[in-house]
Amino acid sequence: MTASWEKTRASLDQLFAPKSLAMIGATNKLNKWGGMILANVLTNRFKGKVFPVNPTSPEVLGQRAYRSVTDIPEEVDLAVVVTPAVTVAELIEDCGRKGIRTVLVVTSDFSETGPEGREREEEIKRIAHRHGIHLIGPNSMGVFSSSVSLVCIMAMMEPLKGEISFVSQSGNIGVQMLAWGKRLKTGFRHFISSGNEADVTTQDYLRYFGEDRHCRSVMVYLESIKGRADFLEVAREVARKKPVVVFKGGKTASGLRAAASHSGALAGKRGMYDASFRQAGLIQVATTEAFIDCARSLARLPLPKGDRVGIITRGGGWGVITTDACEEHGLVVPQLAPHTIEALDRLLPPYWSRGNPIDLVAIPNIHIYLDCTEILMKDPNIDGVIALGAFTERATSFMRRPGFQEATGIDQATVQAWEEQEGQAKESVLYGILGLMKDLKKPIVTVMGREPTPRFDTLLRKEGLSLYPTPERAVRVMARLMEYARYRRRWENK
Amino acid sequence: MTASWEKTRASLDQLFAPKSLAMIGATNKLNKWGGMILANVLTNRFKGKVFPVNPTSPEVLGQRAYRSVTDIPEEVDLAVVVTPAVTVAELIEDCGRKGIRTVLVVTSDFSETGPEGREREEEIKRIAHRHGIHLIGPNSMGVFSSSVSLVCIMAMMEPLKGEISFVSQSGNIGVQMLAWGKRLKTGFRHFISSGNEADVTTQDYLRYFGEDRHCRSVMVYLESIKGRADFLEVAREVARKKPVVVFKGGKTASGLRAAASHSGALAGKRGMYDASFRQAGLIQVATTEAFIDCARSLARLPLPKGDRVGIITRGGGWGVITTDACEEHGLVVPQLAPHTIEALDRLLPPYWSRGNPIDLVAIPNIHIYLDCTEILMKDPNIDGVIALGAFTERATSFMRRPGFQEATGIDQATVQAWEEQEGQAKESVLYGILGLMKDLKKPIVTVMGREPTPRFDTLLRKEGLSLYPTPERAVRVMARLMEYARYRRRWENK
Numbered sequence: 001m002t003a004s005w006e007k008t009r010a011s012l013d014q015l016f017a018p019k020s021l022a023m024i025g026a027t028n029k030l031n032k033w034g035g036m037i038l039a040n041v042l043t044n045r046f047k048g049k050v051f052p053v054n055p056t057s058p059e060v061l062g063q064r065a066y067r068s069v070t071d072i073p074e075e076v077d078l079a080v081v082v083t084p085a086v087t088v089a090e091l092i093e094d095c096g097r098k099g100i101r102t103v104l105v106v107t108s109d110f111s112e113t114g115p116e117g118r119e120r121e122e123e124i125k126r127i128a129h130r131h132g133i134h135l136i137g138p139n140s141m142g143v144f145s146s147s148v149s150l151v152c153i154m155a156m157m158e159p160l161k162g163e164i165s166f167v168s169q170s171g172n173i174g175v176q177m178l179a180w181g182k183r184l185k186t187g188f189r190h191f192i193s194s195g196n197e198a199d200v201t202t203q204d205y206l207r208y209f210g211e212d213r214h215c216r217s218v219m220v221y222l223e224s225i226k227g228r229a230d231f232l233e234v235a236r237e238v239a240r241k242k243p244v245v246v247f248k249g250g251k252t253a254s255g256l257r258a259a260a261s262h263s264g265a266l267a268g269k270r271g272m273y274d275a276s277f278r279q280a281g282l283i284q285v286a287t288t289e290a291f292i293d294c295a296r297s298l299a300r301l302p303l304p305k306g307d308r309v310g311i312i313t314r315g316g317g318w319g320v321i322t323t324d325a326c327e328e329h330g331l332v333v334p335q336l337a338p339h340t341i342e343a344l345d346r347l348l349p350p351y352w353s354r355g356n357p358i359d360l361v362a363i364p365n366i367h368i369y370l371d372c373t374e375i376l377m378k379d380p381n382i383d384g385v386i387a388l389g390a391f392t393e394r395a396t397s398f399m400r401r402p403g404f405q406e407a408t409g410i411d412q413a414t415v416q417a418w419e420e421q422e423g424q425a426k427e428s429v430l431y432g433i434l435g436l437m438k439d440l441k442k443p444i445v446t447v448m449g450r451e452p453t454p455r456f457d458t459l460l461r462k463e464g465l466s467l468y469p470t471p472e473r474a475v476r477v478m479a480r481l482m483e484y485a486r487y488r489r490r491w492e493n494k
Numbered sequence: 495m496t497a498s499w500e501k502t503r504a505s506l507d508q509l510f511a512p513k514s515l516a517m518i519g520a521t522n523k524l525n526k527w528g529g530m531i532l533a534n535v536l537t538n539r540f541k542g543k544v545f546p547v548n549p550t551s552p553e554v555l556g557q558r559a560y561r562s563v564t565d566i567p568e569e570v571d572l573a574v575v576v577t578p579a580v581t582v583a584e585l586i587e588d589c590g591r592k593g594i595r596t597v598l599v600v601t602s603d604f605s606e607t608g609p610e611g612r613e614r615e616e617e618i619k620r621i622a623h624r625h626g627i628h629l630i631g632p633n634s635m636g637v638f639s640s641s642v643s644l645v646c647i648m649a650m651m652e653p654l655k656g657e658i659s660f661v662s663q664s665g666n667i668g669v670q671m672l673a674w675g676k677r678l679k680t681g682f683r684h685f686i687s688s689g690n691e692a693d694v695t696t697q698d699y700l701r702y703f704g705e706d707r708h709c710r711s712v713m714v715y716l717e718s719i720k721g722r723a724d725f726l727e728v729a730r731e732v733a734r735k736k737p738v739v740v741f742k743g744g745k746t747a748s749g750l751r752a753a754a755s756h757s758g759a760l761a762g763k764r765g766m767y768d769a770s771f772r773q774a775g776l777i778q779v780a781t782t783e784a785f786i787d788c789a790r791s792l793a794r795l796p797l798p799k800g801d802r803v804g805i806i807t808r809g810g811g812w813g814v815i816t817t818d819a820c821e822e823h824g825l826v827v828p829q830l831a832p833h834t835i836e837a838l839d840r841l842l843p844p845y846w847s848r849g850n851p852i853d854l855v856a857i858p859n860i861h862i863y864l865d866c867t868e869i870l871m872k873d874p875n876i877d878g879v880i881a882l883g884a885f886t887e888r889a890t891s892f893m894r895r896p897g898f899q900e901a902t903g904i905d906q907a908t909v910q911a912w913e914e915q916e917g918q919a920k921e922s923v924l925y926g927i928l929g930l931m932k933d934l935k936k937p938i939v940t941v942m943g944r945e946p947t948p949r950f951d952t953l954l955r956k957e958g959l960s961l962y963p964t965p966e967r968a969v970r971v972m973a974r975l976m977e978y979a980r981y982r983r984r985w986e987n988k
Contacts, residue, residue: 170811
């Protein structure tokens with residue numbers, strides 16, 4: 001533990017859990033970032049104090065405003081700067097004079113726009129260092145922290161609170177992932193858009209997330225690494241404790257957006273990343289969808305002891321393509337142990353498929369589904385289970401169509417009773433699956449093609465079940481989990 | 495044109511557009527297939543006549559029922575059989591006596607369950623042939639046809655009507671795709687679960703879809719091919735006219751669901767499929783998501799003249815990963831022509847990226863977005879465009895939170911006015927994009943991370959825009975479209 005890291009960590013404490021925040025460039029105008037971000041902070045009920053800084057307005061969005069940070073009568077943990085690039089240097093001087101140690105610069109037009117911007121960035125870096133300030137950004141889209149309800153980002157939203165911590169070298173990708181998180185019922189603990197990383201770098205945030213016991217998985221969107229060996233060392237350390245899911249942008253054109261053609265050098269670079277990331281135990285994903293899927297599922301699922309997958313399904317075709325997907329990901333779909341087949345013989349009709357996948361087609365009984373899943377989970381040849389069609393649903397919305405009652409004589413009260421029965425059935429499967437995972441310490445990833453009802457959706461979110469709409473997404477999550485588990489086993493056996 | 499095909503086609507006309515349907519095994523009990531399917535047919539208001547057949551009930555679900563098909567006083571185009579396997583042979587005899595030429599057998603427990611079932615299947619095949627009956631199935635999950643509103647399937651639903659025709663060797667996968675179609679606002683013209691294909695095979699349906707001018711793209715879920723050369727010949731013929739998207743199940747274990755390990759023979763088989771499918775111009779997809787994405791987009795988008803993609807985005811990171819995805823799919827993201835850059839220089843601020851992707855970050859003006867898209871579309875180096883962030887939305891649901899009004903002083907009327915403005919802006923981008931595609935005959939695939947509002951969603955569905963929630967899905971669609979266009983060009987240049 002270096003003294004330098006202790007200071008950085010203290011500064012990151014101020015970034016992610018500030019007791020007070022100065023918004024330099026705050027304004028009443030919502031079409032300006034200084035107005036929009038402040039409105040975001042206030043509407044999301046940040047738990048600390050907020051001090052708007054504006055040289056002319058005595059009040060901004062109903063809050064007492066100050067001409068300069070130096071006029072603020074209390075201590076300030078975090079200053080956020082949103083004023084034009086040419087003004088930033090002087091404002092950081094002010095922060096230094098005020099004794100602020102952590103400054104987040106949202107303002108852009110620094111090194112990302114060319115030589116002049118690069119000079120401005122060097123200047124603010126020098127000033128920050130002189131004052132012992134840790135600089136976040138510049139060109140950052142902001143920060144989110146669940147513990148203090150801080151939504152200090154350039155997009156009006158209320159991210160879900162949860163267990164994923166996320167550092168992104170692209171603000172837009174970061175914000176979009178927070179939004180997808182809401183759709184996937186997946187919450188974040190921390191998010192930081194690291195911007196140009198003039199001072200604090202991706203590996204600093206990564207190390208911080210590694211030490212944070214409330215963070216259960218880490219997402220990293222990377223375009224370029226400042227200090228490759230350092231990054232890999234930190235990453236390796238963190239990956240021993242929790243899953244680190246990495247999405248590398250600029251794989252084919254090495255961060256040069258416009259470059260179109262492959263070159264040997266670039267391809268080499270890509271291979272280099274892939275291999276060193278793998279050695280460091282990082283989970284590298286290839287799509288934005290896999291990025292968040294893996295982060296959310298790996299945070300929750302028990303680590304499997306091997307790569308052998310059991311599949312339970314309610315349709316032959318689905319079993320076939322799930323098996324294909326497992327094998328394509330390098331997983332094994334093994335034969336079932338003889339006593340597993342015997343146990344299933346006692347539950348299933350004589351024509352059942354007698355193999356893995358177990359196909360329960362046309363057996364709607366939910367207790368049989370759970371019983372078969374338990375038998376499969378107990379098979380010593382099986383390290384994890386993909387459960388398709390666990391949550392069946394009658395087409396009650398269809399049954400509510402007027403023609404249905406005319407054609408069938410089934411009234412709305414009956415339909416509602418079925419709906420309630422099914423709600424209960426789904427809950428009992430949900431808790432059955434969670435119980436099996438807890439007892440047997442093997443992961444189960446579930447698949448449900450339909451949109452869950454709002455009520456069941458709420459329950460899924462609360463319980464954090466790994467549920468995906470397609471088998472391919474479920475298999476991908478299982479594959480990356482098994483890959484991560486291999487890394488952890490290798491490490492623990494050393 | 496063989497006489498045999500003319501008969502098959504006539505039978506498929508009766509399957510997909512029957513004027514009358516006999517449901518053999520109809521019952522009032524909704525927990526039996528004969529009740530459930532009939533309720534489905536009636537509730538979905540099938541446009542033809544329905545004759546329930548039941549040996550004991552004079553009325554089924556409010557319809558006059560008949561003891562046998564031979565008692566029905568009118569002509570019957572299509573008979574659907576749902577009674578137990580051992581009864582089917584005799585009932586098909588009845589159909590023959592009645593002069594019915596098309597019989598769909600939903601009943602299972604035929605060749606798929608072993609030697610006894612195989613014998614039963616041979617028997618019903620013999621009887622059908624003797625009477626000149628075309629047999630659909632057995633072990634079929636049913637048929638959907640938009641033209642006569644026929645939903646004769648084992649799942650209560652109302653599929654969306656549209657332009658895709660779909661033959662599936664897995665009923666469950668078929669039904670799930672119809673359900674996903676609803677979520678994706680994608681409609682089907684025909685769907686048939688081909689079952690065991692004792693008589694009518696996948697290539698018969700495929701040929702029929704090829705001849706149907708209302709069908710704009712074809713989906714085929716395949717596990718095994720009966721008559722490989724024949725299938726490929728038909729497929730090649732259809733693929734010259736319209737896109738045929740194929741998903742092959744049992745790729746890694748050759749239809750043997752339980753088989754777990756790869757073998758040289760299986761791998762060879764897979765390579766063989768891949769190559770012959772490609773030569774026949776089939777679009778082979780690897781996931782269920784790609785299956786429906788490609789079918790819906792390829793039905794509508796203009797065929798590009800080459801493989802060069804222009805990207806327009808509102809965020810650098812998104813441009814980077816979209817470029818990566820293009821290159822990973824073998825597409826080219828070329829430099830822009832000099833006059834394109836000059837034209838964009840006149841519209842964009844001096845710091846714009848001057849390359850492909852065109853990054854409009856922080857320029858919210860929608861007219862500039864459309865103008866830039868038009869300039870990009872007119873670039874002679876560009877064959878198709880991926881448009882990210884075309885449909886921006888203010889976070890109006892966020893603005894409706896109580897804290898927002900307190901913090902900002904912005905009232906609900908203002909928020910509503912913004913919402914309406916934006917609704918109009920999105921519509922003008924939507925029609926602008928459709929207009930550009932029509933005028934310039936190049937495809938545009940759009941990306942929007944947020945869920946569309948219900949109103950905009952309705953419009954998207956009506957206009958059939960290719961819109962995806964992730965750039966990777968958009969790029970995959972573009973890649974398969976460009977692959978298909980290559981096939982068509984090769985063919986047209988012969």
